Amino acid sequence: MGEQVEVETPNPRAQIGGIAGKLDGRRLESVEAVGKNLLLRFEGGYVLRSHLRMNGRWTLVPRGAELRGRPWLVLRGARYEARQWNGPVLELHVRAIRRLGPDVLAPEPDFVRMLANLRSGDQGRGVGDAILDQRIVAGIGNKWKAEALWAARLSPWRPLSDTSDGELRTVLEAAARMMRGSLGGRRHANRVYRHAGRPCPRCGGRIAARGQGDANRTAYWCPACQL
Numbered sequence: 001m002g003e004q005v006e007v008e009t010p011n012p013r014a015q016i017g018g019i020a021g022k023l024d025g026r027r028l029e030s031v032e033a034v035g036k037n038l039l040l041r042f043e044g045g046y047v048l049r050s051h052l053r054m055n056g057r058w059t060l061v062p063r064g065a066e067l068r069g070r071p072w073l074v075l076r077g078a079r080y081e082a083r084q085w086n087g088p089v090l091e092l093h094v095r096a097i098r099r100l101g102p103d104v105l106a107p108e109p110d111f112v113r114m115l116a117n118l119r120s121g122d123q124g125r126g127v128g129d130a131i132l133d134q135r136i137v138a139g140i141g142n143k144w145k146a147e148a149l150w151a152a153r154l155s156p157w158r159p160l161s162d163t164s165d166g167e168l169r170t171v172l173e174a175a176a177r178m179m180r181g182s183l184g185g186r187r188h189a190n191r192v193y194r195h196a197g198r199p200c201p202r203c204g205g206r207i208a209a210r211g212q213g214d215a216n217r218t219a220y221w222c223p224a225c226q227l
């Protein structure tokens with residue numbers, strides 16, 4: 001970590017997406033295990049996700065050690081090289097890092113800055129609309145918005161002005177926890193997302209759905225227990 005690395009994808013199956021061309025020569029900023037995934041972050045906002053499933057493996061050898069076979073990925077630093085064999089999951093994500101809020105999936109999400117961002121904008125905005133704003137917090141999608149608000153018992157329509165810092169933090173932490181769990185392979189049973197008209201698993205109330213925000217993305221919530 002911390003070095004500019006040479007990146008190759010010798011296995012033809014790993015060459016889809018041009019990973020080597022995009023990452024070669026970039027600095028490897030961090031490597032983090034999230035569940036069974038390995039997230040490799042490169043400068044420029046690139047995140048490579050590797051999942052080994054049953055047969056994949058990593059090896060770490062001195063730079064230039066003999067290579068037999070075709071690994072999916074080779075990351076070559078000044079002294080060592082890491083090789084990933086048998087894939088089968090190698091996905092490159094690009095984050096437009098400029099103007100984005102703190103990453104909800106960061107190893108240590110910056111909840112303080114997310115909160116400051118929430119407080120620096122229009123306080124008449126509904127919580128559900130605000131947490132989907134990628135300039136405030138990056139990474140929360142429509143499903144996790146709905147599920148995190150349900151977990152925190154907060155209505156997506158509650159204006160920020162009527163919401164305490166503690167309540168906002170609870171929602172953000174719930175979203176981060178659920179999303180990391182999901183990324184790590186934990187199954188998540190939806191409580192309200194796409195459950196319009198069905199009973200709330202907490203209180204039995206009828207789950208509602210309505211478009212919210214400029215993008216009119218559907219908010220799902222239980223009007224009986226999310227206030």
Ligand SMILES: [Zn+2]
Nearest residue numbers: 200203222225
């Ligand atoms: Zn309910």
